[in-house]
Amino acid sequence: MYYDNFFDTYLATLKDEGRYRVFINLERVVGRAPYALWHPDDRAVDEVVVWCSNDYLALSQNPEVVDALVSAAQNYGAGSGGTRNISGTAHPHVMLEQAVANFHGKEAGLIFSSGYVANEATICTLAGNLPGCIVFSDEKNHASMIQGIRNSRCEKHVFKHNDMADLESKLKQVPLGAPKLIVFTAVYSMDGDMAPAAEIVALAKKYNALTFIDEVHAVGMYGATGAGASELLGLQHEIDIIQGNFAKGFGVVGGYITGNRNLIDYVRSAASGFIFTTSMPPATAAAIMKSMDLIRDGVALRDQFWQRVCYFKQQIAKTTLPYRETQGHIIPVVVGNAALCKEICDRLLYEDKIYIQPINYPTVPVGQERLRITITPAHTNEHIDQLINALVRVYQDYQLSQAA
Template identity: 45%
Template structure:
């Protein structure tokens, strides 16, 4: 009883106010506590519930007892019930199952294939069993540099000398000569004052965009509707005003920009090559708009670095191909398209064959990001061997124009072969070959038939990576996908279309067309690489691109004053 009394003082405002001490409560118990309790808005309600419950019980079930004691017991029991919980915990597993079932129902559930790419048999890979080999046609290892012997040798030597890991963040564990060299190579590639390496380009995009939104008061972000998820997440984390402009629609972009004073801080976020459609942004015209309306430009070159420009710096370099080719690692005498872009992000995990991401920009902006971006400060550095390999890959591809040209020729061969078979390919001027299916379940089945029957791996691309109704197979040739392999692919894709009765170009035409396939009066853009550019040789590059020596970037370690 004494413990109940103590709880009453703690839980009931009425008793707590009436009895200032335990002794007073005990006195109330001996006198008229039930009467006083009835006046309490909390206890009175509890007593009334207890009384009704007692009155409803059968007479024979009531044990004879003192009325006062019974009332007190009912009050105590009721009070304890009010402050207890009879609810079960939230059904977490049920939520997870329902969400997964949604994806199974709409056919967007993803199956990951066990692919073990073989360095010495590129582009072959084995599945779970080593004898079960397939040809990979959807890797983003665009230049096959992941198996390049120079890159592999550098990584092996670095691994033996410096070990597997970096030891922590650069902020705590310090950085190393491999990070310093890599950032110097990246800055030189994009002809910028500085560069900063992140664990991935997803992290880089998120970190840069979100920090801009958090630090630039009243920033307005203008984002292309097909921007990558990493940019979308960065914009969300920026917690600022945003506008989505129609894909590559500069008129729409200008309308949005013009609705704000020039003094309002603005950021235009876009990509050079959009990986799922292969479409390409007009970087020069976007820079024109940025200068006209006082905006910064943020360009994601993830699917373009290594593949465009005389030295593999991306589409921004490709816009001024000849001037860059003639001066090599130096800068032309005028402000190039690449110069006009404020921030360029890229990846080390696609054309450069390793892993990681980066941003290249002015030394002041890089120092600011290095000092404030949580995605950089609080993330363990890339391993020394990875950074050494990435730097070697950048140096190697810079002087090997033939890699880019070979990739383009193989892409052109596949695109022409598919066109001859009336296979619908979403038109674009880049190296991406998106075969339109238009149905998630059929896209999955097409991928499975290619794998199981033809030993060819091409992953189906479904929502949310692409819009519903535009599902596709995404093919990416490399320098290793020779014409004989391409012929096997073409025959296999034709068989899949026949087996599943998938719509061909003529069928899309009858339906009015979709995203450039079968659309009347659609004007396809010319390929980014011209015939003249494809005829050049490595010897046509400036001699300074071979083994250039770059000074360490002061901003990589911190600018001393």
């Protein structure tokens, strides 16, 4: 009885606060992006336009990527058969690790089952094992980085978001000789802004710290070859550990880190989240490599992506919608209340066949609930116009505007 009460109370609180998560049941169909079939219940099915996918370049549906996955599965089977150490290292894993290292101009790479695991396992292992290591973390870092820091039980200092004066004042408080790790994010996932990476690197040099960048929302779309913000800013060789994932720009699944040979070998040898889990299916690794080829040669795809993002930004700037101007491709449109945020998303879904997932606490702080809009090359300017018209109509109904 006690257990049921506990679960009931928790779930009732979520529902009361409008934060209960309802998963939208989608059927994404190859070739139909940005449309997907939506199953509101067992009997009905409707077509919606998806505006919150992280399949940023629509590569999950790319025929060459899908073919690579299928033919590799026919060659290698569905699963890997073990952990990396015990019979689960397949040739595509080894090739992918070399390819991702080359992609970032680093000596070595290591792949994980997800970006979450790559962050948690690497940060926890480094911060937890380097004697006396002190971590400095941007307050808007992802849950996976926060969990890695927590699990390491090291001393930590959380600096104000993108605030270099605050970071420096915190760095000054600890001995210059102490091992330090600064963890930050290339493109912040809920705000769409970018880290001042060059300034962070300069502070790291001054205070003798290692740097760790999460490039999850940047790889594929930023930089001349799609290798992320560190490539765009010419910092690939300055940042010690570049982390990314294969699920967003790459359109598949999995995570990775790249860095110098010793550091990567250390994480390979010591990280629990790498060692004690079955490796990714070799067919997945093969599909990722095809995606990487398309990204590296994907100047036209990136151009199309950024043209769409720019068009969206131009159009939304003509409205009074309470959106946040960002340097990046993610556009938050603020609501500021969990129940209202859900209601607005429901109206867009039912009235306009527009699917945007409400973003509520704990993903963002209470009072900053929002719609988080992502644009892909599959969206046309007409789709964007329809979205903006619908947003303007619904936000006006609730008198939500920039001035509000």
